[in-house]
Amino acid sequence: MGLSRREFLKRTAALTAASYVGLELPFTLHKEASAADVDKWVRGSCRLCGVGCRLDLGVKNGRGVALRGVPESRTNLGYLCMKGMLFYKVMGHPERLTKPLYREKKDQPFKEISWDEALDIAAKKFAGAVTAYGNDSVAYYGSGQALTEETYIFQKVMRGGLKTNNVEGNPRLCMASAVGGYLTSFGADEPIGSYADIEKAHCFFIIGSNMAEAHPVIFRRLMRRKLDNPDKVKVINVDPRVSPTSRIADMHMQFKPGTDLAILNAMAYVIINEKLYDEKFINDYAVFRMGKEKKQVDFAAYKKFLEDYTPEKAAAICGGNITPEKIRTAAHWFAKSPATMSLWTMGINQRKRGVWANNLIHNLHILTGQLLKPGADSFSLTGQPNACGGVREGGGLCHILPGHRLVKIEKLRNQVEEAWGIPKGRIPPKPGYHTVAMFEAINAGKIKAIWINCTSPAQSLPNADKYRKGMSREDCFIVVTDIFPTKTTELANLVLPTAFHFEKTGVYGCTERRSQLTPKAIDPPKGAKPEVWIVREWALRLAKELNDPVIKQCVAPFIGKEEGYELPKAIWDEYSQKLTKNRDNDLRGATYEVLKSMPDGVQWPAPTEAFAKTGGTVKKFVRGIDPLADKEAKDDKPYQFYGPAHKDRKLWIWLRPYKGPAEAPDAEYPFYLSTGRIIDHWHTTSMTGRIPELMRANPYAYVEVNPADAKRLGIKPGDMVEVESRRGKNVLPAKVYEGPIEGMVFVYWHDMHEDRMINRVTKDAYDPGSKEPEFKICACRIKRVSGPKPLKPYIVT
Amino acid sequence: MKRRWKFCFLAFVWVGVISFGTLSFAEKGPSILNKVGKAAGAAIKAVKTEGHPEVSEQEKLTPCFECHKEATPDIEKEWYNSGHGIANVKCYQCHGTFENMKKVPSDDNCYVCHANAKNHTKPGKTCWACHPAHNFPVKKK
């Protein structure tokens, strides 16, 4: 077992109340109805993380007053975390935005304007930029929390209407490396298996994930599996920081940040050299590849490549508690268990070599055949509720079109143009700016108008000050659609108030390829509007401004539709029926009617309604389970890898060398800095910071310092500590805790306060393949600046 | 503004004020796993007074368990070693926060996650009559 209670408490006990001295809370409390006291329950999905818990909203007198889990749901089995229990408090919150706000210049105060005026301004500014500076001078930056219908219609108007692929979104910051990993290893994006594998797995390999806090209800399923089978089930936790996830671990592997690629290759070394691999599986389904040219090599070349990663050599690279013995044990557990499931998230994805790290995890599964059978999978956890459904599948990134189509392939562009009834060649062939490049283009004055929807890049971009400077330029017109003021609305010209979850209708697609509908249950606050309505009305005005009927054509099928249900339904119908047809994420069976009839939605591929009603595809690529595996079969083998990226229909085992982080500690900045999510808060706290229970549970970010480092630097629990990098600094209260490995500090990233906004310190280096930034590692120095200080929780109001 | 350092004092006060009843299983299990599902505890005595002893706004910004480690160590320990503790189900999810605090929560709180349990709750009984708080043991089927 990982940590006994006594050990764990000893590690955490150093935190005293002193670090929590504070003042008034930035919210007022309201009386709520009790859960039993409701008029009706309306079924939907949780708004707040990638797990996709299914829940019922209790409605009383037209207001959301309670939430409860849905026991029949295959995602959460009825359980909710505190955020899922409490987010109804966001609805009807007195600080909700309800009026469009405008200012010509960013140093002026906002004034309230009408929707007509607001839409006119938005259309004129975008049209003006296009006319004066060209189509690529405008951009959309969206969110893995926007509904699929929203992302889809935004990108349709941008690409088909405004002729630019400058369509990006915050999933670039969290999921892009996982996409790259799945495409290059398995030939198709998104996990092969499902949450249902958890109850059948015998070994869990959790790497780069504090899922106990970031994916609480999935963690609960793992915990239950382990507690019910303490001897049968092994849990390996690989993380430079001991986290609440480590509590269920049999083995915790703690190493110098960034060296995990060496651990993964060393495990492969053991698997090969101790003959733990599944030879038949490899011969039947896999090839070995290396380099940019994807050159195919043989088993002997792979074996030779791994000689640089003997457990002894890897242990020397990794430091921490990594020993050759530990690596061998982990490899044995992984390979020999009846079914092994890996789970990871940002610790792997937010890395300079995030795609490679993903590949190296997939390698272990391909080598050992720990794939495709019940309980075995290489399963990337998604951070946001609709990063998979809306953005990865719906065409929400600069290089992809709806239905997992690449922008650069003409045939695929033409399919989309045909589905939209717009002229061939309308969608430009060049992908747009990826996220960091997009905000760099703003810094350089190249983007003249940007629409930021449902996200707060001013807080969530790495090296945030650099990009906030650009966003405050007067020559970049910024529209923000959101429900509350944020650090980003502070930099906007036009702020448009939107409807919240359950105040509009739409689909979220969670981690396990599952699409779930959340219908409108209550009215939005007067003045707030659903995004789909906003985009439609804006596009109609754009068409007039630019005198371009093709822009109108992009929204023509939706004109006149009622905005709460009919409009999103029409958008979903177009997307699912026309754009996912014959693609690997075929969602034609997942109509609104079918989704409404299911307690928990549908997993794609689901080409027909009859199949969708069974719940869809639990395991991709398996004949008899996945209808596309049967349809696309080219031989008699039970597994068929029909994904769009691998013409050879093989799984690819990659020769990927160990590479360290972009910025390693040095004499000047001797510490590693890493960041992460805390259980009580969602992202930038604009929502959870307004829920008293959640805000009080974690009112500030703090910096976790290893006791050995704290002792050396004279830092005591609660002391104010400066964390400084080459880019910026924070001053935060210290938590002295044997969480982070010696030489590393860790900061939660939710805090909006300028002093504690850790993305002012993080680095914007990114993976050359996925373009995902390396939030998880940079170099910093720390020093004690004072004893404990009274602090005030802060959210932008 | 006045800085207040009342942590130890508070802990002392709360031990006296909060009466959650006596808990009979203060022993430390060898591991978290062995404890869960095995421990049985005394039923909790319902406490008449709702709410929480008065604390300052500053002190309200302390996670509950930080004070209760000292104020009600047995309860904190039980919770910490339970499924709820490992899964990070926190005090406020059942007991609320200061303004809406319930020392003895209603069963409705349980049903947020355990809706099906309603089907086997005996009339007139609370959930914790059979699954004693704060580790809520469940009999293995």
Ligand code: SF4
């Ligand atoms: S685990 Fe995620 S999806 Fe489930 S209730 Fe919590 S925040 Fe919502």
